[in-house]
Amino acid sequence: MNTTTNMSIESLRQEYLKGQITPDALIDSILEKCEGYQDYNIWTHLLSKQEIAPYIDALKNKKPEDYPLWGIPFAIKDNIDLAGIKTTAACPEFAFLPDSSAYVVSKLIEAGAIPIGKTNLDQFATGLNGTRSPYGPVKNSFKPDYISGGSSSGSSVAVALGLVSFSLGTDTAGSGRVPACFNNLVGTKPSIGLLSATGMLPACKSLDCMTIFSLNTDDANTVLSAAEGYDETDAYSRHNVYDNKPRHYGQNAQALKIGIVAKSDLNFFGSKEYEEAYWQSIDKIASNPNIELVEVDFSPFLQAAQLLYQGPWVAERYVAIENMIQTQPDAIHPAVRKIIEPGGSLTATDCFKAQYKLAALKTICDEILNSVDCLLTPTAGRPYTIQELLEEPIQYNNELGYYTNYMNLLDYSAVAFPTTFTSSGFPFGLTLVGNAMEDRKLLSIARRFHGESKLPLGTSDVKMNYPELATVQHSHSIDVMVCG
Amino acid sequence: MNTTTNMSIESLRQEYLKGQITPDALIDSILEKCEGYQDYNIWTHLLSKQEIAPYIDALKNKKPEDYPLWGIPFAIKDNIDLAGIKTTAACPEFAFLPDSSAYVVSKLIEAGAIPIGKTNLDQFATGLNGTRSPYGPVKNSFKPDYISGGSSSGSSVAVALGLVSFSLGTDTAGSGRVPACFNNLVGTKPSIGLLSATGMLPACKSLDCMTIFSLNTDDANTVLSAAEGYDETDAYSRHNVYDNKPRHYGQNAQALKIGIVAKSDLNFFGSKEYEEAYWQSIDKIASNPNIELVEVDFSPFLQAAQLLYQGPWVAERYVAIENMIQTQPDAIHPAVRKIIEPGGSLTATDCFKAQYKLAALKTICDEILNSVDCLLTPTAGRPYTIQELLEEPIQYNNELGYYTNYMNLLDYSAVAFPTTFTSSGFPFGLTLVGNAMEDRKLLSIARRFHGESKLPLGTSDVKMNYPELATVQHSHSIDVMVCG
Numbered sequence: 001m002n003t004t005t006n007m008s009i010e011s012l013r014q015e016y017l018k019g020q021i022t023p024d025a026l027i028d029s030i031l032e033k034c035e036g037y038q039d040y041n042i043w044t045h046l047l048s049k050q051e052i053a054p055y056i057d058a059l060k061n062k063k064p065e066d067y068p069l070w071g072i073p074f075a076i077k078d079n080i081d082l083a084g085i086k087t088t089a090a091c092p093e094f095a096f097l098p099d100s101s102a103y104v105v106s107k108l109i110e111a112g113a114i115p116i117g118k119t120n121l122d123q124f125a126t127g128l129n130g131t132r133s134p135y136g137p138v139k140n141s142f143k144p145d146y147i148s149g150g151s152s153s154g155s156s157v158a159v160a161l162g163l164v165s166f167s168l169g170t171d172t173a174g175s176g177r178v179p180a181c182f183n184n185l186v187g188t189k190p191s192i193g194l195l196s197a198t199g200m201l202p203a204c205k206s207l208d209c210m211t212i213f214s215l216n217t218d219d220a221n222t223v224l225s226a227a228e229g230y231d232e233t234d235a236y237s238r239h240n241v242y243d244n245k246p247r248h249y250g251q252n253a254q255a256l257k258i259g260i261v262a263k264s265d266l267n268f269f270g271s272k273e274y275e276e277a278y279w280q281s282i283d284k285i286a287s288n289p290n291i292e293l294v295e296v297d298f299s300p301f302l303q304a305a306q307l308l309y310q311g312p313w314v315a316e317r318y319v320a321i322e323n324m325i326q327t328q329p330d331a332i333h334p335a336v337r338k339i340i341e342p343g344g345s346l347t348a349t350d351c352f353k354a355q356y357k358l359a360a361l362k363t364i365c366d367e368i369l370n371s372v373d374c375l376l377t378p379t380a381g382r383p384y385t386i387q388e389l390l391e392e393p394i395q396y397n398n399e400l401g402y403y404t405n406y407m408n409l410l411d412y413s414a415v416a417f418p419t420t421f422t423s424s425g426f427p428f429g430l431t432l433v434g435n436a437m438e439d440r441k442l443l444s445i446a447r448r449f450h451g452e453s454k455l456p457l458g459t460s461d462v463k464m465n466y467p468e469l470a471t472v473q474h475s476h477s478i479d480v481m482v483c484g
Numbered sequence: 485m486n487t488t489t490n491m492s493i494e495s496l497r498q499e500y501l502k503g504q505i506t507p508d509a510l511i512d513s514i515l516e517k518c519e520g521y522q523d524y525n526i527w528t529h530l531l532s533k534q535e536i537a538p539y540i541d542a543l544k545n546k547k548p549e550d551y552p553l554w555g556i557p558f559a560i561k562d563n564i565d566l567a568g569i570k571t572t573a574a575c576p577e578f579a580f581l582p583d584s585s586a587y588v589v590s591k592l593i594e595a596g597a598i599p600i601g602k603t604n605l606d607q608f609a610t611g612l613n614g615t616r617s618p619y620g621p622v623k624n625s626f627k628p629d630y631i632s633g634g635s636s637s638g639s640s641v642a643v644a645l646g647l648v649s650f651s652l653g654t655d656t657a658g659s660g661r662v663p664a665c666f667n668n669l670v671g672t673k674p675s676i677g678l679l680s681a682t683g684m685l686p687a688c689k690s691l692d693c694m695t696i697f698s699l700n701t702d703d704a705n706t707v708l709s710a711a712e713g714y715d716e717t718d719a720y721s722r723h724n725v726y727d728n729k730p731r732h733y734g735q736n737a738q739a740l741k742i743g744i745v746a747k748s749d750l751n752f753f754g755s756k757e758y759e760e761a762y763w764q765s766i767d768k769i770a771s772n773p774n775i776e777l778v779e780v781d782f783s784p785f786l787q788a789a790q791l792l793y794q795g796p797w798v799a800e801r802y803v804a805i806e807n808m809i810q811t812q813p814d815a816i817h818p819a820v821r822k823i824i825e826p827g828g829s830l831t832a833t834d835c836f837k838a839q840y841k842l843a844a845l846k847t848i849c850d851e852i853l854n855s856v857d858c859l860l861t862p863t864a865g866r867p868y869t870i871q872e873l874l875e876e877p878i879q880y881n882n883e884l885g886y887y888t889n890y891m892n893l894l895d896y897s898a899v900a901f902p903t904t905f906t907s908s909g910f911p912f913g914l915t916l917v918g919n920a921m922e923d924r925k926l927l928s929i930a931r932r933f934h935g936e937s938k939l940p941l942g943t944s945d946v947k948m949n950y951p952e953l954a955t956v957q958h959s960h961s962i963d964v965m966v967c968g
Contacts, residue, residue, distance in 0.1 A: 205840055232851070235843035315832035322833070348799035348830035349806070356689055359719035367716070 006462040007162045009072050009219040016064045016071050023056045023071040023114060030073055030116060030163055037161060040144070041136035042154040044078040044088050046117040051085070055114045062112060068226055070112035075158040075167035076105060077151075078118040079125050080210065081199040089201050090123040090133040093331035094324050102199025103234070104168065104210055104227045111226040116164050119154025123333040124321055125170050125203040126340060127151045128178045128400035131389045132333045141183045141459050143426060145385050149179030149400070151203075152211065156183045159213045160458040166223050169211040172203040173308055174404025176211025177416035177431055181379035184427035184458055186446065187416035188212040188220040191436040192408060193238030195224075196231035204308075204316035206236065207408040215457040216464050217417065217447040221249040224439065243474065244437045250472035252444040255290040259372035261403075265298035269399050271382030277428035278378050281419035285376070285449060294372060300364040305405035307358055309339065309398070312351040313409070318343030335393040362410050366435075369412070373474075374442060375433035377403045379416045383426050403431065413439045417446040418455050441474035490946045491646045493556050493703040500548045500555050507540045507555040507598060514557055514600060514647055521645060524628070525620035526638040528562040528572050530601040535569070539598045546596060552710055554596035559642040559651035560589060561635075562602035563609050564694065565683040573685050574607040574617040577815035578808050586683025587718070588652065588694055588711045595710040600648050603638025607817040608805055609654050609687040610824060611635045612662045612884035615873045616817045625667045625943050627910060629869050633663035633884070635687075636695065640667045643697045644942040650707050653695040656687040657792055658888025660695025661900035661915055665863035668911035668942055670930065671900035672696040672704040675920040676892060677722030679708075680715035688792075688800035690720065691892040699941040700948050701901065701931040705733040708923065727958065728921045734956035736928040739774040743856035745887075749782035753883050755866030761912035762862050765903035769860070769933060778856060784848040789889035791842055793823065793882070796835040797893070802827030819877040846894050850919075853896070857958075858926060859917035861887045863900045867910050887915065897923045901930040902939050925958035 006012075015021045027049065034046055064070035076082050079089045081098035082105055088095040101109065109115065122132040130153030131137035138153035140146035141160035148157050152169025156179030159167050169176040171189045180187025188211060195210040202208055212227070214220040225246040231237040260282060268275040286293050307313065317340045318325060321332075325344070329337060369375060381402050389396050407414050413436055418429040430449075432442040451466040490496075499505045511533065518530055548554040560566050563573045565582035566589055572579040585593065593599065606616040614637030615621035622637035624630035625644035632641045636653025640663030643651050653660045655673045664671025672695060679694040686692055696711070698704040709730040715721040744766060752759040770777050791797065801824045802809060805816075809828070813821060853859060865886050873880050891898050897920055902913040914933075916926045935950040 206836065206843075232847060235840065235847050237847075312832040312835070316836050319833050319836055344831075344833060346832035347828075348796040348832055348835040349803050349828060351796070351832040351835040352690065352800050352803050356719065359690075363716060363719050363721075 005162060006457065006460065007165045008215045008457060009069065009165050009222050012072060012165060013064070013070070023059055026071065026073065027052055027056065027114065034163055037163070040139045040157060041120050041133070042138060042157050042163070043117045044090060044120050044135050044154070045085055047085070047115065052114060052116065055109060059112060064112070067112035068222055069108060072113045072166070073116045073164045074108060074113045075116055075119050075155050075164045077121055077155045077167070077169050079121060079170055079201040080105060080168055082115055082118060085118055087118070087201065089125070090121050090135060091324070091331060092134065093328055094321070098199065100199070103196035103231050105199065107227050107229065108223070119158055119167065121153055122151035123336045124201070124317065124340070125151040125172060125175055126317060126336045127397055128174050128404070129384070129389045129397050130179065131386055132335050132393070134333070137386045139386070145387070146426065147182065147384050147386050147389050149182040149380070151175040152179050152213070156180060156185055156213050159185055159215065162458055162460055166212060166214045166219055169213055170200060170203065171209045171211045172207050172408055174401050174407070176209065176213070177404050177414060178380050178400055180213060180416040181429040182383060182427060184418045184455065186214045186217050186220050186418070186450065188214070188224060188439070188443065189407065189414040190224060190228070190439050191238070191413040192411055193236050194228050194240060194439060196229070196234045196237050198231050198234045202316070202320040204313050205320065206316060207313065209408060216466070217415070217443050217450055218466065220415070221246065221440070221443055241437045244440050246440070248440040248472055248474070249443050250469040252448045252474070253471055254473055256373045256445065257292045257294060259296035259368065259375045260293050261298040261377050262295045265302065267381050267402055269382045273422040273424060273426070274378070274382045274428060277420050277422050281428065281430055284452070296368050296372065296375065300361050300368070301406045301410070304358060304361045304365060304409050305401065307354055308405045308409060311354040312346045314340065314343035315346045315351065316343070338394070358409055365410050369433065369435060374438070374445060377431050377433065379403060379429045379431045407433065411436045413437065413442055415442040415446040417450045419449065419453055444472055444474065489646060490941065490944065491649045492699045492941060493553070493649050493706050496556060496649060497548070497554070507543055510555065510557065511536055511540065511598065518647055521647070524623045524641060525604050525617070526622060526641050526647070527601045528574065528604050528619050528638070529569055531569070531599060536598060536600065539593060543596060551596035552706055553592060556597045556650070557600045557648045558592060558597045559600055559603050559639050559648045561605055561639045561651070561653050563605060563654055563685040564589060564652055566599055566602060569602055571602070571685065573609070574605050574619060575808070575815060576618065577812055578805065582683065584683070587680035587715050589683065591711050591713065592707070603636070603642055603651065605637055606635035607820045608685070608801065608824070609635040609656060609659055610801060610820045611881055612658050612888070613868070613873045613881050614663065615870055616819050616877070618817070621870045623870070629871070630910065631666065631868050631870050631873050633666040633864070635659040636663050636697070640664060640669055640697050643667070643669055643699065646942055646944055650696060650698040650703055653697055654684060654687065655693045655695045656691050656892060658885050658891070660693065661888050661898060662864050662884055664697060664900040665913040666867060666911060668902045668939065670698050670701050670704050670902070670934065672698070672708060672923070672927065673891065673898040674708060674712070674923050675722070675897040676895055677720050678712050678724060678923060680713065680718045680721050682715055682718045686800070686804040688797050689804065690800060691797065693892060700950070701899070701927050701934055702950065704899070705730065705924070705927055725921045728924050730924070732924040732956055732958070733927050734953040736932045736958070737955055738957055740857045740929065741776045741778060743780035743852065743859045744777050745782040745861050746779040749786065751865050751886055753866045757906040757908060757910070758862070758866045758912060761904050761906045765912065765914055768936070780852050780856065780859065784845050784852070785890045785894070788842060788845045788849060788893050789885065791838055792889045792893060795838040796830045798824065798827035799830050799835065800827070822878070842893055849894050853917065853919060858922070858929060861915050861917065863887060863913045863915045891917065895920045897921065897926055899926040899930040901934045903933065903937050928956055928958065
């Protein structure tokens with residue numbers, strides 16, 4: 001399954017600049033490679049060469065030097081619009097044909113990226129496992145009997161298998177992080193509003209984020225920089241802040257005090273392999289002389305997490321597909337329907353009470369988070385086989401969100417990154433957690449730790465070697481240039 | 485009704501420092517004066533001399549020089565706790581006896597202020613008129629047949645009549661501004677979270693603010709500075725920002741571009757007197773050579789305003805008194821019950837849909853607000869007699885919120901200030917509107933305009949003459965001190 005092709009953006013970019021490859025040839029090889037993975041259920045729609053052609057043609061008027069994503073193939077989770085291709089959200093009965101691409105997709109194409117296909121997902125982005133789809137369960141890129149993680153299942157596996165250089169996912173409960181963990185990828189869950197949600201089907205409209213799967217953090221920063229920007233048509237769009245701009249991504253070498261989950265709050269749901277991988281990863285980071293790891297109380301984060309599916313936010317999922325659930329409930333995946341349907345009968349008083357509870361928890365969680373430079377947690381508690389998920393679709397899915405569900409409710413940013421493999425060869429990773437608008441800080445720290453791990457990229461045998469970059473400092477102060 | 489005593493904080497402070505008055509004598513004169521206004525229904529509980537005595541005694545250990553509110557009498561709206569005195573929220577059946585004072589009340593007492601009484605209000609702070617109380621309608625301080633405005637009715641009239649130097653109100657829909665307008669006062673509605681809500685009965689917990697009524701803006705800043713501070717026990721408390729600290733209050737003399745309501749959106753509900761007073765006030769401000777007034781589209785603000793009572797936020801009022809409304813509905817004022825009761829049957833999907841609508845409107849309103857230094861609107865559209873309100877308790881109350889209801893939904897700060905009197909001698913005022921955490925900027929601008937108006941303080945015949953202060957600039961940049 002391994003391949004020697006380095007699909008990282010910087011590697012492809014160098015090959016383009018040296019004239020060693022052409023977009024046309026690259027796309028041909030990708031489409032050919034895709035044929036070998038048809039039983040992985042990665043795509044809801046893989047674009048034909050004819051459908052891709054206009055994007056390749058458009059590059060003829062652009063110089064690779066001027067466009068950071070020139071000729072870079074990418075995949076789009078199928079709850080995000082690509083003009084002229086049906087958006088299904090993994091529910092064919094729901095499908096519609098968008099006239100225009102999502103705001104972010106348009107920006108990526110403008111920057112030179114080439115869309116390859118729409119990817120499979122847990123229906124309506126409701127799930128963290130990748131089996132809740134009429135297009136079939138998405139297989140794990142390392143162990144095909146295992147789940148890919150979800151809901152951005154196809155988007156993660158497409159990158160891990162080297163079918164694209166990066167992909168777009170979405171994340172409400174952990175959908176941009178869990179699949180990164182299970183497929184040896186960097187999963188960037190930006191601050192809410194940093195990437196426009198225009199053209200993205202909502203799951204919980206007030207909490208959703210578009211996310212980026214990439215082979216390394218440099219690629220994540222490149223894609224984020226091309227994709228971000230305030231969108232006045234998206235009510236939840238936010239202006240970026242001074243010290244979270246692209247140039248604040250770089251070499252992190254500073255002393256760090258990082259919060260880790262108190263032992264009593266750790267849960268690996270019986271997986272000795274993941275528990276071992278966790279401690280091995282933590283010990284390696286702790287061996288760094290200027291990194292201080294301190295245990296923090298994780299229970300308020302877990303309490304916030306429980307509000308996501310046990311609280312009124314399920315009503316947002318109901319609102320997102322209200323017409324569908326009222327007129328064609330049988331067309332909805334049974335597990336998804338079981339989760340969303342009760343959202344229609346919750347009251348406004350439930351809603352405000354839960355928002356008060358969340359506000360109180362946020363005060364506590366913020367204080368914990370602000371006592372350290374960032375938090376560092378497992379991304380997922382254990383891997384599951386596809387068979388296990390099909391047999392226990394709700395319980396095991398809940399377990400998958402143990403370390404992720406609180407994140408958007410508390411308005412935090414996160415980067416999931418690979419740290420090691422289990423003794424049986426399954427990927428494991430950690431997640432860095434920061435305040436909103438600390439995306440570049442987290443990416444820079446993730447770069448440092450990912451760089452130290454010397455892991456291969458995705459399922460390839462290419463080892464990641466990060467080049468030297470300018471050193472960045474992340475603090476709450478402002479750079480001042482004094483002239484005179 | 486006029487009095488020659490200048491009850492402003494700075495004036496009393498000077499008298500204290502010169503030894504011309506004592507707290508004991510001042511309190512005696514106030515309690516005597518209060519007897520003359522018993523039919524105004526100002527108080528739910530006026531403290532006895534015995535109840536006030538401990539606060540006077542505590543001053544013996546403090547030097548006036550060290551305590552900015554030393555010996556300054558103040559009133560507390562009766563939905564805010566004062567230790568050992570019942571909080572009724574104008575519903576005797578609801579009353580409870582708090583062990584401790586509200587966070588803000590404690591800070592004010594610590595700064596030397598002396599509580600005089602708990603003030604009457606529209607029950608459960610639901611109303612803008614001051615007639616919805618079993619303690620009787622609060623009479624206007626200038627024209628007793630007229631409403632005081634509400635819900636902070638007693639708090640405003642107590643300051644206007646010179647019974648206290650300042651008072652605490654609350655503001656969800658305009659309760660800290662409308663009564664300021666009708667009683668020739670400065671009404672400061674701080675940014676949500678700047679004043680702690682601990683010990684304040686919620687109306688809409690996610691939107692409520694504690695507010696300050698004062699005779700002038702200097703006093704408002706003095707009280708705000710003593711009262712503000714992050715309170716970790718209040719989930720909605722917020723940290724202040726750099727350029728909104730006390731020292732950013734001062735002399736505003738800069739060129740300003742101020743947005744005023746487009747003519748087509750103005751509404752005086754038939755009051756020629758208020759319409760004339762408005763244009764007279766605007767013309768005076770416009771005559772200032774470095775003030776540019778530009779008409780802005782007010783309709784998105786009005787659309788946001790409609791969400792407050794026609795949207796799901798009514799459910800917050802239901803939550804605040806859930807036990808009461810379920811067990812003793814007949815104890816609730818009929819108009820208040822009519823408004824709050826439907827809040828119990830709204831759905832969570834209603835709630836999220838309205839929050840989406842609000843988020844979209846906020847995007848539009850923010851753009852308008854950020855195109856100018858601040859907005860300037862009438863505070864209320866017209867005055868009403870008490871009789872009129874009793875006959876039309878809902879419709880006229882809705883009209884009272886025309887220029888105020890949107891404010892907290894959109895997370896803005898506001899300062900209402902007097903500008904003139906109508907031809908028949910009723911007070912009129914304007915409101916400055918800014919983003920959250922622009923409180924000092926608004927207070928500084930209000931100081932400038934209020935100073936130019938040379939109005940008397942409250943109902944007294946003392947004319948306001950603001951002393952020279954250090955000039956402040958309000959911009960989005962940061963002051964930098966360079967040493968070397």
